[in-house]
Structures are given as structure tokens and as C-alpha cells.
Amino acid sequence: MTRSVRTRSRRSVQVAALGAAALLALSACSSSDDSSSAKSGASQSGSGTKVSGDITVFAAASLKESFTTLGKDFEKAHPGTKVTFSFGGSDSLAASITGGAPADVFASASPKTMKVVTDAKDNADAPATFVRNQLEIATLPGNPDKVASLKDLTGKDLKVVLCDKTVPCGAAAEKALTASKLKLTPVSYEEDVKSALNKVVLKEADAAVVYRTDVRAAGDKVEGVEFPESADAINAYPIALLKESKNTETAKAFIALVRSAEGQKVLTSAGFLQP
Amino acid sequence: MTETGTPGAAAGLDARLVVERGPFHLDVTLAAAPGDVVALLGPNGAGKTTALRALAGLVPLSAGHLRLDGAELDGTPPESRPVGVVFQDYLLFPHLSALDNVAFGPRCHGASRAAARAQAAVWLERLDLTAHASAKPRRLSGGQAQRVALARALATHPRLLLLDEPLAALDARTRLEVRAQLRHHLAEFEAVAVLVTHDPLDAMVLADRLVVVEDGRIVQEGTPAHIARHPRTDYIAHLVGLNLYRGEAEGHTVRVEGGAEVTTTEDLTGPVFVAFPPSAVTLHRDRPTGSSARNLWRCEVAGLETHGDQIRAALTGPLPLAADLTTIAAAELDLHPGATVWATVKATQTHAYPA
Amino acid sequence: MTLRSPGRADATDTLTGGPQRRRASGFGGSRRARGGAPLPLLVPALIGLAFLTLPLVALLIRAPWRSMPELLTSPEVWQALRLSLVCATAATAVSLVIGVPLAWLLARVEFPGRGLVRALVTLPLVLPPVVGGVALLMALGRNGVVGKWLDSWFGVTLPFTTTGVVIAEAFVAMPFLVISVEGTLRAADPRYEEAAATLGASRFTAFRRVTLPLIAPGVAAGAVLAWARALGEFGATITFAGNFPGRTQTMPLAVYLALQNDPESAIALSLVLLAVSVAVLAGLRDRWMSAS
Numbered sequence: 001m002t003r004s005v006r007t008r009s010r011r012s013v014q015v016a017a018l019g020a021a022a023l024l025a026l027s028a029c030s031s032s033d034d035s036s037s038a039k040s041g042a043s044q045s046g047s048g049t050k051v052s053g054d055i056t057v058f059a060a061a062s063l064k065e066s067f068t069t070l071g072k073d074f075e076k077a078h079p080g081t082k083v084t085f086s087f088g089g090s091d092s093l094a095a096s097i098t099g100g101a102p103a104d105v106f107a108s109a110s111p112k113t114m115k116v117v118t119d120a121k122d123n124a125d126a127p128a129t130f131v132r133n134q135l136e137i138a139t140l141p142g143n144p145d146k147v148a149s150l151k152d153l154t155g156k157d158l159k160v161v162l163c164d165k166t167v168p169c170g171a172a173a174e175k176a177l178t179a180s181k182l183k184l185t186p187v188s189y190e191e192d193v194k195s196a197l198n199k200v201v202l203k204e205a206d207a208a209v210v211y212r213t214d215v216r217a218a219g220d221k222v223e224g225v226e227f228p229e230s231a232d233a234i235n236a237y238p239i240a241l242l243k244e245s246k247n248t249e250t251a252k253a254f255i256a257l258v259r260s261a262e263g264q265k266v267l268t269s270a271g272f273l274q275p
Numbered sequence: 276m277t278e279t280g281t282p283g284a285a286a287g288l289d290a291r292l293v294v295e296r297g298p299f300h301l302d303v304t305l306a307a308a309p310g311d312v313v314a315l316l317g318p319n320g321a322g323k324t325t326a327l328r329a330l331a332g333l334v335p336l337s338a339g340h341l342r343l344d345g346a347e348l349d350g351t352p353p354e355s356r357p358v359g360v361v362f363q364d365y366l367l368f369p370h371l372s373a374l375d376n377v378a379f380g381p382r383c384h385g386a387s388r389a390a391a392r393a394q395a396a397v398w399l400e401r402l403d404l405t406a407h408a409s410a411k412p413r414r415l416s417g418g419q420a421q422r423v424a425l426a427r428a429l430a431t432h433p434r435l436l437l438l439d440e441p442l443a444a445l446d447a448r449t450r451l452e453v454r455a456q457l458r459h460h461l462a463e464f465e466a467v468a469v470l471v472t473h474d475p476l477d478a479m480v481l482a483d484r485l486v487v488v489e490d491g492r493i494v495q496e497g498t499p500a501h502i503a504r505h506p507r508t509d510y511i512a513h514l515v516g517l518n519l520y521r522g523e524a525e526g527h528t529v530r531v532e533g534g535a536e537v538t539t540t541e542d543l544t545g546p547v548f549v550a551f552p553p554s555a556v557t558l559h560r561d562r563p564t565g566s567s568a569r570n571l572w573r574c575e576v577a578g579l580e581t582h583g584d585q586i587r588a589a590l591t592g593p594l595p596l597a598a599d600l601t602t603i604a605a606a607e608l609d610l611h612p613g614a615t616v617w618a619t620v621k622a623t624q625t626h627a628y629p630a
Numbered sequence: 631m632t633l634r635s636p637g638r639a640d641a642t643d644t645l646t647g648g649p650q651r652r653r654a655s656g657f658g659g660s661r662r663a664r665g666g667a668p669l670p671l672l673v674p675a676l677i678g679l680a681f682l683t684l685p686l687v688a689l690l691i692r693a694p695w696r697s698m699p700e701l702l703t704s705p706e707v708w709q710a711l712r713l714s715l716v717c718a719t720a721a722t723a724v725s726l727v728i729g730v731p732l733a734w735l736l737a738r739v740e741f742p743g744r745g746l747v748r749a750l751v752t753l754p755l756v757l758p759p760v761v762g763g764v765a766l767l768m769a770l771g772r773n774g775v776v777g778k779w780l781d782s783w784f785g786v787t788l789p790f791t792t793t794g795v796v797i798a799e800a801f802v803a804m805p806f807l808v809i810s811v812e813g814t815l816r817a818a819d820p821r822y823e824e825a826a827a828t829l830g831a832s833r834f835t836a837f838r839r840v841t842l843p844l845i846a847p848g849v850a851a852g853a854v855l856a857w858a859r860a861l862g863e864f865g866a867t868i869t870f871a872g873n874f875p876g877r878t879q880t881m882p883l884a885v886y887l888a889l890q891n892d893p894e895s896a897i898a899l900s901l902v903l904l905a906v907s908v909a910v911l912a913g914l915r916d917r918w919m920s921a922s
Contacts, residue, residue: 091890159790164873166890187790188872189879191886195869202764203773204789333824353827366825370843379839383830431830 051253052080055245056102058093059085060109060237061194062133062213066270067107067258073266074257081250089192090114090168097122097242104251107239107258109133110168114238124245127238130259131272135172135230136212138200138222145206150176150229153207154184161196161205164189169196172233173209179232197222211235216271236275287311288435288467291339292329294322301325301491302339307467307484309434314482315471318510322491323471327437330469332356343434343467354383356435359428363440365420367412373423374399374408380431398426402460418449418456425460436461438470442477451628454480479503479519480548487511503597518597519550529627535593537620538569539627547627553587555624556598559617560608568619572596576614579605586610590618686904693901694894701898706875706884711902714880717792718860721799722807725856729807730849734837736808737815738823748812755805762801763869770797770870794871795878799860806859807852814848815841854914861907 059067064087071083086093086103090113097103098120106123107130108114114127139147145158153160162184163170170189177184187205190196197214199205201221215224239258245251257263264274287308294301301322307313315323328334330341332353341348348356359380367376377395378388386394399405402422412420421441428436441457442450458481461468472478478485479499486496487510495507503517522531524543530536537549557568574592586605590596596618600608608616667675701707736748754762770777772787780786788794822844826836842849864882871878873887881903889896 089890095889095893161872164887164890166887166892186874188874189887190873191868191883198764199789199872202767202771204767204771331824331828333827353824354830354832356828358828360825360828362821362825366819366821368822368825368840368843379826379831380829383826383832383835427829 051078051250053247053250054082054084055104055247055251055254056084056086057105057107057254058097058101058103059087059105059107060090060093061087061192062109062211063087063107063237065217066267066272069266070254070257070263073262074254077257078250078253083254091116091166097244100244102244102246103242104245104247105239105254106242107237109235109237110171111236111238112171113168114240117240117242122243124241124243124248127240128255128259129236129275130239131237131264131267132275133211133213133235133237133272135169135176135209135227135233135235136215137225137227138197138208138210138215138218139225140200140203140206141220141223143223143225147207147225149227150180150182150184150209153209154182158206159204160184160186161188161190161199161208162186163193163196163209164191167192168235169193169209169211172235176209176229176233180229182229211271212273213271234273237272285342286344288343288469290330290341292326292341293336293338294325294329294334295337296325299325299491301329303486303488303491303493305330305469305486307469309466310464311484312461312464312468312470312482314478314485315469315488316475316478316485317473317488319473321488323473323488324439326488327360327439327469327471330435331358331360331437357431357433358435358437359431359433361421361424361428361436361438361441364444365412365424367415367420367423367427369412372409372411373404373415373419376412376423377427377430380427384431395426395430398430399423402426416449417445418453421445421453422456425457429460429464434466436464436466436468438468440472441470441481442472442474455629457481475517476519476550479517500595517550517552518556519548520594521546521548523547524549524627527622531594533594535572537594537625537627538622539625540622541627543627543629545629547629549625549627551620551625553597553599555620556596557619558588558598558600558604558608558610559619562617563619567621569622570620570625572618574616574618576610576612576616578612579610590616592618689897689901689904693897697894698898701895702902707899707902709876710879710881710884710899711906713792713795713876713878714861714882714903715906717795717799717880718803718857718863720796721803721860721863722853722857724796724800725804725807726849726853729804729852729856730811730842733808733811733815734841737812738820751808752805754802759802759863759865759867760869763798763866766798766801766866766870789870790872790874790878792871792877795867795880798866798870799863802863802866803856803860806855807849810852810855811845811849814845814852817848818844850914854911858907858911861903 057067057071064085067085067087071085074083075081086096090109093106094108094113094116097106097117106114106117108117108127111127111129117123118127137147137150137153139145145152147153147158152158162173165171165174169192188199190199190208193210193214196208197210197218200208201218212224212226215222239255241248241251241255258267268274287306289306291304292301299322303315303322303326305313305326315326317323325334329336332348332351336349339349343357348358367373368379371379374392374395377398378391381391381394382388396405396408399408402425404419404422404426407415407419407423410419412423415423421444425441442454445453454477461470461481470478470481472481482499484496485499485502487494487502487508489508489510495502495511499519502511503519520529520531520537522529522537524539524541524545524547526542526544527539528536529539529543529547529549531549539549562573563571572593574590574596576588577591578589580587580589581602584602585599586602588598588600588605588610590598598618608614610616732751736744736751741747757765767789768774770780770788772778772781772789777788780788788797818841822840823833823836826840827833831839862882863880864886867878867880868883868886873879873883881899885896885899885903888899
């Protein structure tokens with residue numbers, strides 16, 4: 001998942017959290033890729049306004065497909081640039097950023113995880129919502145259990161997986177359930193949206209409450225069911241320039257691309273909603 | 276527990292052991308009646324231990340047969356054979372007490388825990404080990420461990436007892452004592468015993484019959500005395516070249532069977548063995564006068580055999596003797612069958628030990 | 631060893647004569663061997679020790695001691711801890727029952743492809759645990775190769791159950807036990823089994839009454855390793871058994887999920903897990919492993 005992250009030590013207040021993450025071998029793994037800096041050496045010393053050089057973008061896992069496309073588009077439009085992505089759980093990424101990971105841009109799957117970064121004052125500009133994501137029910141292909149609403153999932157015989165409350169998709173699902181006064185006991189609270197979806201892909205669970213974009217990305221392995229209650233739990237994705245950025249102009253240009261009509265087209269085709 | 280097999284079948288051991296392992300080829304034929312003690316004697320790598328393992332069923336036969344009391348054992352797994360083994364380093368189970376080591380066999384043969392222990396206690400008493408019943412093997416001396424191993428093997432009432440280098444793991448002093456005890460116990464054993472050793476003294480003391488194995492084949496077999504006096508190969512000549520007598524000791528003098536007396540350095544009383552190598556015997560044409568040798572016998576040459584540059588002379592007289600001398604010395608003495616010679620042996624070159 | 635009178639021994643223990651005399655005696659020799667580790671060994675050893683303990687020390691330093699009492703009295707924590715201990719112990723038991731015979735097979739029976747089988751046994755060691763969990767789903771899941779039949783014949787589904795946790799942990803932990811026991815078996819003298827056979831013991835009896843007691847220290851060491859690995863298991867467990875408090879949420883899962891939005895409590899939970907495992911391992915070590 002991670003293409004390239006260079007790490008360097010910084011203030012140590014958050015190092016404990018990062019250390020704990022590393023200890024448990026759960027953090028988004030990091031590796032160095034020095035070829036990027038060598039490649040861009042020629043255009044490195046240009047004027048501040050010129051869009052060139054390398055940037056590193058930390059982005060929520062659900063953005064992987066669309067951002068990879070946008071990164072290629074960006075490099076094509078601005079020769080001499082290189083966009084390196086690190087995709088992962090928004091919370092792990094936020095912990096890395098507050099722990100000193102050198103990133104230029106952070107695109108998070110929830111305002112809450114973005115708040116971790118802004119609370120640490122690691123952002124350079126105000127976060128802006130660039131897309132929204134809606135929950136959908138992922139069912140087995142052909143929807144054999146005839147699931148049509150969130151309420152249908154509360155039936156005793158269905159094996160339903162939800163995301164854990166500590167991750168955005170779980171928080172959103174809980175919000176929707178609370179709003180519709182439903183009580184749903186899943187077989188498992190999964191650690192992230194992809195594992196929740198995978199349980200349905202592998203046919204271990206009958207249904208999962210995940211994002212629309214995830215259902216779209218899974219193709220015909222699952223069937224998406226929109227449900228009315230999801231309107232109560234639409235997740236906003238904020239994006240922000242980071243204080244640590246060494247190449248703010250290029251980073252700003254990338255954020256602009258994401259928020260442009262062209263960028264929105266790529267994102268909506270992956271299932272995201274416009275902000 | 277195993278009674279003699281089908282009526283009319285020969286009691287005892289009747290085996291032809293063929294084991295092929297790569298370039299190594301073992302082919303020995305063994306036969307023994309109940310009560311016999313047979314020693315397989317030979318240099319290291321001769322195949323003695325392989326033969327023993329084949330008898331125990333730990334190595335499969337490539338060909339041949341193995342009948343014990345008339346029953347064919349080839350193909351029978353080791354646990355189903357009425358065979359007991361005393362291993363070279365005893366292999367007492369280190370986690371079990373002496374008593375439980377001995378009770379292990381009876382337990383495996385279906386006795387209850389209490390019954391097996393009761394049987395084991397009897398065996399320990401018979402081997403004078405009662406005081407060590409609760410001791411773990413690592414607390415036993417070499418001689419005690421050897422006896423526990425013997426008790427353990429005998430406790431299953433085997434019809435064939437196998438002993439692999441039973442004395443090799445002992446130091447020289449313990450060895451004398453244990454050898455005498457073992458001889459006593461083997462003499463009491465009513466079924467066939469086969470022991471493997473590379474030590475001619477052990478073989479001659481313990482066994483009624485020697486089978487000399489070299490390179491996987493039997494090169495000679497017979498009584499210890501016969502083999503000692505008529506060795507058929509150089510190896511045997513060197514190995515079993517030993518004058519060995521049984522007798523009654525009184526101080527430094529041993530009166531051997533036949534009436535002759537041998538003077539020794541050891542001070543002993545009662546039944547003993549006395550031994551010396553053929554090279555310790557010096558021959559003289561005439562009765563020596565100035566010799567300091569305490570043992571002097573008048574003998575007659577019964578036979579001469581040449582082995583390399585050595586000649587072994589078989590002598591008769593007050594006691595049968597084998598003497599080694601060089602071909603030159605033999606020529607000077609004009610040795611020939613029927614010639615009369617004087618034989619001397621220094622007391623310091625004899626070796627006496629309790630029987 | 632020669633014995634000297636206590637008076638003489640004391641008398642030699644002076645500033646001038648002491649050390650040399652002492653070195654000459656058997657007791658002094660062993661004392662010296664224990665105390666005087668050579669530098670080329672001592673330095674890396676201390677670095678190794680620091681390397682292993684420093685992260686734990688950091689965890690202790692940064693632990694939110696003030697909120698500890700509150701955390702430790704929460705029933706969820708105890709629930710997760712209890713489940714962890716129960717599942718790790720059950721996984722160790724499963725590993726013992728099927729892993730020890732497997733180790734015996736690998737060590738004592740020659741069969742074609744033994745090297746390959748040995749490599750397969752150690753596979754879970756190199757497999758990322760999450761992949762292991764996915765593999766378990768494919769094998770034993772509701773739609774898995776074998777799980778399909780378990781479901782349709784017996785109505786048994788393993789994912790999302792406590793049994794599933796035990797299976798996932800055993801899958802990851804058993805190789806430690808098998809490798810440890812196989813090594814001990816190889817070092818053990820197989821002739822003891824032969825001796826047992828000549829006394830009338832079947833191969834199984836020989837294994838049970840002779841081999842097993844002989845290799846007990848190795849089995850204990852392997853079981854401890856397996857238990858520790860099972861206790862810390864995360865990836866295969868969450869993938870195969872999911873995460874549901876009280877049923878499949880073990881401590882590592884609770885720690886991971888707490889880490890998502892409350893790193894402080896994650897540290898506190900890890901410390902609880904560490905403290906309990908250190909207590910258990912130290913207790914077992916004194917009891918089982920110091921005997922040899």
C-alpha cells in the first residue's frame with residue numbers, strides 16, 4: 001500500500017504514540033525511496049512559484065484508486081514533478097504526521113482524524129472538504145438475503161460486520177443506527193473498512209456497512225444497497241497542506257487539482273459525492 | 276513366560292543373520308542351546324553389534340532366518356520378541372528410579388503397576404540392589420547401573436539375552452568385580468545368552484563358546500581354550516592369545532585344575548582365574564638355573580603354527596600352554612612336535628582375579 | 631576434588647594469596663567463569679539487552695499512570711484480558727496435542743519429502759499473520775475449502791467465534807512448539823526408544839513413557855514460546871475471528887483499536903498485557919525451566 005515515506009525524527013512529544021504503534025507492528029509501514037529525489041534534482045532550485053519537484057501525499061486508504069490516477073495526471077501536467085503517496089488508515093497517518101513523518105499533503109477520511117493534525121498545529125492551511133462519502137450496505141452478489149434497508153440487517157439470521165467505532169466508517173454507521181433508533185449486533189467490529197468489505201467478498205459475512213466507494217471498487221464481488229438512513233451519516237473528507245511541507249507550491253497545485261472539476265470527475269466516478 | 280515352542284522343535288537359538296547395508300555385508304550363523312553363553316568377538320566394525328541388533332529386531336534381516344525355541348522371529352517387531360538386551364551404556368531411563376526401570380518391562384507385558392514393581396523388587400534383591408531401588412540412574416555407580424540394566428533385561432524372562440559390550444563402560448577396577456558377578460548371573464541364566472565384546476578376556480571368562488567375527492563373517496568358533504591354542508587368523512592370534520586357567524588361590528599361589536601351581540603377584544583366596552599372554556612364556560631347551568622366574572614347568576610341544584614372523588607353540592604338561600616366540604628362537608631351540616622344553620613365566624606377568 | 635579444612639581455606643583468602651589460590655580450587659574456578667565475561671561477548675550482550683528492553687522502558691515512562699486505575703477497573707479490559715489468557719492457553723493446548731506428535735514424526739520417521747514438510751510446518755512463521763488469517767478463512771471459513779463441509783454437515787462455522795480465535799492463535803503459535811520439540815527430539819538419544827522396544831514397549835508406549843519425559847524440558851520451552859506468541863497474536867485473529875468484545879476481542883485487538891483514537895489507553899492496555907505475560911512467563915520459568 002505504501003509507495004514511499006521517508007521518516008525523520010522531530011519533536012518527541014508524540015513519539016510515544018508512534019513508538020507504541022511500531023511496537024505493535026501495526027503502523028503503516030515505511031520505506032525510503034531515494035530515486036525520487038535524485039530524479040528531480042534538475043528542477044529543484046527553481047523559483048518558489050514554479051511547480052516542480054517532489055511531494056509526498058498521505059491519503060486515506062479509500063482514496064487509493066482515485067488519487068493514484070490524479071497523481072499520474074498531475075505528473076503529466078507538470079513535468080519534473082513526482083507525487084509519492086502513502087495510503088493507510090486515516091488515524092495511523094495522522095499519528096505518523098504528528099509523530100514527525102515528512103509529508104506535504106494530508107487527505108483524511110474524517111474531520112476527526114484531521115482534527116488530530118490541526119490540534120497538533122501540523123497543518124499549514126485550513127482543511128477543506130473535497131469530497132463526501134456515503135455509507136452503503138455491501139451484500140453478497142445478487143443480494144440473496146433481499147436486504148433493502150439498515151433495518152433488514154437487524155434480522156437474527158444475518159451475519160453482519162461493521163467497522164469498529166474507533167474508525168470513521170464505524171463511527172458513521174453508529175451515527176446512522178442511532179439516528180434511525182436501530183439496534184444491530186454484528187458478528188464483528190472490523191479494524192478498517194477494507195477488512196469489513198473483505199468479509200463479504202470472502203462470503204464469511206452476509207453484509208457489511210461500508211462506503212459507497214468501497215462497494216464500487218470491489219466490482220461484482222459484492223452488491224451495493226443504498227439505504228435511506230445513510231443520509232444521516234455522510235462522511236466529509238478534508239484535505240490540508242502540512243506545515244512540514246518543503247515544496248508548498250507543488251503541494252498547493254496538487255490540492256487545487258483534487259478540488260478542480262477535473263479532479264472531482266475522477267473522484268465521483270469512484271463513487272464519491274461532491275462536497 | 277515363553278515356553279518351548281512347538282513339540283519337537285529345537286530349543287534354543289538357530290539363526291543365520293544376513294544384513295546388507297551398502298558395502299557392508301554381514302552373514303553369520305549362530306546356534307546355541309538353552310544355558311549356552313556365546314560370545315561374538317571381533318574388531319570394531321566387524322559387524323558384531325549389527326548381529327546383536329538383528330537378533331533383537333532393531334535391524335531387519337536382508338536374508339536368512341532367526342528361530343528361537345522353534346519359533347520364527349524374523350519379521351516380529353522387537354517389542355514382541357522374547358529377547359532382553361543389556362546395552363553397552365545401559366540406556367537406563369534417566370527419569371525413572373532403578374525399581375521403575377526394572378518394572379518397565381513387566382508393565383509393558385501387561386502387569387499392573389503394583390505387580391510389576393513387586394517383580395522388579397525381587398530382581399533387584401537377586402542382584403543385590405535393594406538399597407538402590409529408589410535411586411535415579413545418574414546416582415548409580417557404573418557397576419550398579421550395569422546390574423540394574425541386567426535386572427531390567429531379565430525381568431521380562433527373555434529366552435534370549437543379548438549383552439552389548441557389557442563391561443566396556445566400566446573402569447578397570449569395577450570391571451574385575453562386575454565381570455565375576457556377571458559370570459555368576461550368566462551361569463544361572465537358563466536360556467541362551469549372546470554377548471558382544473572386543474575384549475578377549477571378557478569373552479573367555481563369560482562365554483562357553485566364542486564366535487570370532489571379522490568383516491561380517493565368522494572366521495572361527497569354538498571353546499575359548501581351543502581358539503586360544505589354535506588361532507586361525509593373525510587377528511585371533513593376537514586377540515585371543517591368552518593362557519587362562521581356573522583355580523583355587525591361597526595367598527600368592529594358585530592351584531589350577533590338573534594340579535599345577537602358578538605363582539602370582541596378587542594375594543587372593545578362593546576360586547580365581549589366572550591369565551597371562553603367550554608372549555610371557557619363555558622356552559628353554561634345558562632346565563634353566565639362573566632364571567628368576569617363579570613358574571617353571573616341563574612341557575612337551577604338541578603343535579606349532581606360524582603367524583607372520585611369530586610362531587605359536589602349543590604345549591602340554593602340568594598345564595596346557597600357548598607360547599609365542601620368533602621363528603629364529605624356534606629354530607635355535609629346535610622345536611618340533613614331541614620335543615621336550617622348559618617353560619618359565621614371571622609372576623609379574625601373570626594376572627589373577629576372583630572367579 | 632580435594633577437600634581442604636575450612637580454616638585453611640579461610641586463611642588463603644587474603645589480599646595477596648586469595649585470588650590465585652581460589653582459581654586453583656574447583657569452586658573458585660566456576661566463580662571466576664561466571665563473573666569474568668570477556669568484553670567481545672559482554673559488550674554486544676549488553677547492547678542486545680538494551681535493544682530489547684529500551685522500547686519497553688519507553689512504554690513505561692510514557693504510560694499514563696494517572697488514568698491507569700480508571701482503565702484497569704473497566705470491565706472491558708478484564709474481559710479482553712481474560713479472553714486473551716483463555717484463548718492463548720487453549721491454543722497452546724491444541725498445539726501440544728497435535729504439535730508434539732508432528733514434531734516426533736519429523737524427527738523420528740523418515741519419509742520422502744520430509745524436508746518439504748518441515749518447511750511447510752514453519753511457513754506460518756514467515757507468513758504475515760494477516761495473510762495467515764485470510765488463508766484460514768479460505769480453508770475453514772463458511773465458504774472455505776473445508777469450512778463449507780463443516781457448515782453444511784455439522785452446522786459449524788468457525789469465523790467470528792472464540793473457537794476461531796483459538797484456531798488462529800494455534801496456527802501462528804504451533805510452529806514455535808514444533809520446531810522447539812523437534813530440536814529437542816533430535817538431540818535426544820533415539821536408542822532409549824529402542825531400549826524400551828526390547829522391553830516390550832510399542833512405539834507409542836515408548837514415546838509416552840520414555841521419550842516424552844526425556845524431552846519434557848524442550849516441550850515446556852516450546853509451549854511457553856507458543857503461549858507467548860499466541861497471547862500477542864493480532865493479525866490472524868482479527869482477520870479470521872473478527873473483533874467482538876467478550877467473544878473474539880483479545881487484548882492485542884483491544885490495544886490496536888484503542889490506538890486508533892486514544893493512544894494513551896492503548897499504552898496502558900499494552901502494559902497490562904505485558905505485566906500479565908511477564909508474570910506468567912517468569913513463574914513458569916522458575917518452575918519448569920530452571921530444573922535442567
